[in-house]
Every structure is written in structure tokens, then in C-alpha cells.
Amino acid sequence: MAEVGTYLYAITLGAGGAPPADVPGVAGAPVRTVTHDDLVAYVSPVPLDRFGEEPLRRSLEDLDWVGETARAHHRVVEAVAGRAPTAPVRLVTIYSSEDQVRDLLHRRRDDFAAVLARVAGRREWGVKVYANPVTAGSPAEGEGLAEAEKPGTAYLRRRRESLRSRDEAWRAAAAHAERVHAELAAVAVASRRHRPQDPQLSGRDDWMVLNGAYLVEEERGEEFTAAVDALRGQGVEVELTGPWAPYSFTAMDLGTADEEDAR
């Protein structure tokens, strides 16, 4: 039988978080909890012949595998985040045993407690704003001058107009994104602007002019979504996702055990 590692999904605050029975972990194994004081870590066993360093390095080259694992990881995080303040852990964080995870909770208790206090009672919403470059930036067509002009002159003029109109369209869309972000940030406790997703990732051709994340009090959720609705139209497409576990507001880099020893 292969050696077994402990895959870590998330850390939550407060007892009462039984493992989500109906949500299997990344290798199909049931999710378990490891507790220390008021912290709960959600873990599941993974076979090290597939989740050891070398096999993982190979698997991570396989985008289908990455996608499947990401969804399994995310399902556990979401199941947990619906019940307690949750700090999601980055994909494929694996320990040699549950005792090592318990040790982590013990060593970093204050760090986790601080982060979890910040997100308690709050959810993350994602808002993306797209502008369509075709409708937003199409140059004026069919001006009577074109026929009379020398071809080179007409070319230069159309070229200039095309550049100018696309440039203006971009500026208008970017300015609109600023307004959307400002209005939503005013309803949120905290907000982050992430880099626009690459079109290959989003699968869309239009410009993503805003990729925002907003941490919102649970009781203000409706107010927030109403604010999003009010910003729809106006020449842009507004996409709302969530509520999510607070992925964007629990970022902390705890480094390695070695680094800690060196401190």
C-alpha cells in the first residue's frame, strides 16, 4: 500500500465544523478535521505515489488534472466556508501527517486567528467588467471624402481615426471600470483589484477592464448585488460571481518550517 500524505484545504475558526460528509476530497477520500484550540483544519488523505513531489510535478503539467483538482479543492473550501470563517489554503499543500498539520495550527495560531477574525461574517464577491472592442471602438464608416482622396491619404486618415476611436473607447471603458470599482468598494469592507484575466483563460474576446474582489458583510449582500445591478448596461457588461470563500482577503505567506527556524 502506498504511503499516505495529508492534503490541507482550509483552516476555520470555531468548533462545530464537522467534515462535509457529502463532499469528497481531491483523491475521492473523505474529508477529516484536525483541531487545535479554536482552529479547525480540513484535510484528507492522499496517496503519495500520486501526491508526492515528483508525481505532483508531472501532474501539474497536465492542465486537465489541474482543473479537476482545483474543482475538488474548491468544493471542499466552499462547503466549509458556508459554516465558519474560513481561510482557504493554496492548491496542493500537503503534509506528511495530521500531526504536522496540528503542529502548524499550534505554531501559527495567532496569525490564523487574526486573518479569520477579519473575514468572519463576511463573504467575497467577484465582479468583472467587460467592454466589447468592436462595438466600443469601431471607426466611423462611409465618409464621402474617401472617394475623392488619394488612396494613401485616405489610408492614413482612416488609420488615424481607427486608432483614435479605439483609444477613446478604451479610455471610456477604463474610466467606467474605475467608477464601478469605487461604487462597489464603498459598500464593501475591503476590496482588491486583480489583474484582468487573459482572454485564453476567460474564453472571451472582449476587454476585461475590471477584475475586482469585494469583501462584504453578510447582511449587506443584497445591497451589494443591487449596487452591481445598478451599474449594468452603460456600454459595458458586468459579471457578478459569488459569494465565494474569502480567497482574496486571506492572503498570507507563511513560508516554510525551515524559514521559521532561521528567524
Add this chain to the structure above:
Amino acid sequence: MADVARTGGVFPRAYGGGAAGGRGEPANLADILERVLDRGVVIVGDIRVNLLDVELLTIKLRLLIASVDTARELGIDWWEHDPWLTGKSRDLVEENRRLRRRLAAAEEGRLTGAEERRLTRAEEGRAIGAEERPPARTEEERPERRSPRGADERGVRRPAREPGEERRGG
């Protein structure tokens, strides 16, 4: 990534099953990947797989997902120079200025036909040469983004003339 051209994206758009009971649209895999790979708590466990060390993941996925800070650490900052992502449009402003100058000259009739053609060709050559973008993109996949000087320019490009004609014109 061979699927990119076929599907129009790395992954099908709607995977569904994001946040249960959520009011937003269902989470797609792009949104999930962005979160699980780049946000949340970063701890190096006992199994040391640094996501940044995985070669293909670095090339393909980190480029797509990396946060601004992470990507800068990796030296990936092409979007800062992409006018359509930054909105700075410095190149375009410059090109626009140059075109305006030449258009004014052409309208005043100061350019001969040959000079104008030569300048136009040089301009096109420069524009094509300047189109350096991340390797992950190709013209076919991303006509709008990759080439702000794209389709509309090709549409108005004049047919080449005979060399003799060019000499006569000059």
C-alpha cells in the same frame, strides 16, 4: 493547451457549481483556478512542490493567472506595456501624432506619390515588427487584442503597384 484554438479558451466557460445558493453567475473554472492557485494562505507543506517551479505550469498557467505582484517577481510584466491593458497607449499616441503630421503633409500635396507609398510601407513594416506579444497568443486566436493595428488596416491596404509605375510617379 492544444485545445485552446478549438474551444476558444483553456477551459470551457461555465463549469457551474460555484457557491451554492449564490446570487452570482455560476463560477467557471477560470475563476476557480485564479483563486486556488494565486490567493489564500500560502504554506509550504512537507511535500515541497513550489507551483512557481513547475515548468509548464509556469509558462502556461502562471502567465494567465499570476497576480500582478507574483508575476512581477517572475519578471512577467508584458501587460504593463500592452496599451489595451494599461490604457496608457503611449505607442498609439506617438503613432497617431506621426500619422497626423504626415496626413497634413499629404493633404498639402507636399508628398509625391512615391514618397507617400514608401512612408506608408515603412509604417506598415514597423507596425508588424512591433507586434511582439506573449508566445501563448497567436494572430488567429486573438485578432483584436494582439493587433490594435489589425483587421481594419489590412482591409484598406492598397494593392502593390508595378515598380515601373513607382518610378514614373516619383
